[in-house]
Amino acid sequence: MGDSGTTELYLQEDTYSALAFKPVPGVHGPHSWGMALLGDPEIRLTTVPKAIEFHRGIEGSRKQLHLQSLRNYWVERVRDLPGMQILTPDDTARHGAVTSFRLPAMRDYTQAQKMATLLLKKHRVLTVARTGIAQGSAVRVAPTLYNTHQELDRLVAALRQESGAFV
Structure with a gap:
């Protein structure tokens, strides 16, 4: 993002x-x-x-709370997708905004890249394919302070639409 x-x-x-x-x-x-x-x-x-x-001019704790709320917003809306693995713990003491996800077919970096490319080219959502993560590659989502719920809704809709190809 x-x-x-x-x-x-x-x-x-x-x-x-x-x-x-x-x-x-x-x-x-x-x-x-x-x-x-x-x-x-x-x-x-x-x-x-x-x-x-x-x-x-913005207090650090306010930034953290906002970023965590953005992370939770999209995660809560895709957690029910078949095979969806959210790889970042829900404990707010253990995450900021950056969260990675994996679907069953993303066991290698090529598949994670395919998803990240699809999200960018078809849905205009910037994510990053990651490798070196235990049990396979993943896609990282990193909302920023200025991202809106409407932008995250676009991510959610894209994941709902495309996830079937990665199960």
Whole structure:
């Protein structure tokens, strides 16, 4: 569920000169710069300082409760699917928002990748295939602070529609 177009980038002040920076039109200020790195002119970091400021203004325990409620929202709606295994414990002391699931046919990484690709391409839901997990591969769902119940409903509907092919 994460945003595939955003990433966090930390640069030390003395490394700026090693990168190809260019100004962002119409934006001014000490943190209002755009960046072309590795030839990609679409990378923009103009909102990172504002995002950091916003996150610092929200108490950590409030973030945790919200993320856990998002996790529980979708998990409660798919737990009854035939063969569905929720691989993250329900105990809130043992999870945040990230939760992996597995269906019976996902015993290898190829099948987990197939599900993650299907969720993204057909349903526009970003998940990640995981390997190295006991008893087979799985798919990881990672709601973020800004995800809505409507977006999670799309995940739930997608899992309900596609899970039969993985049983």
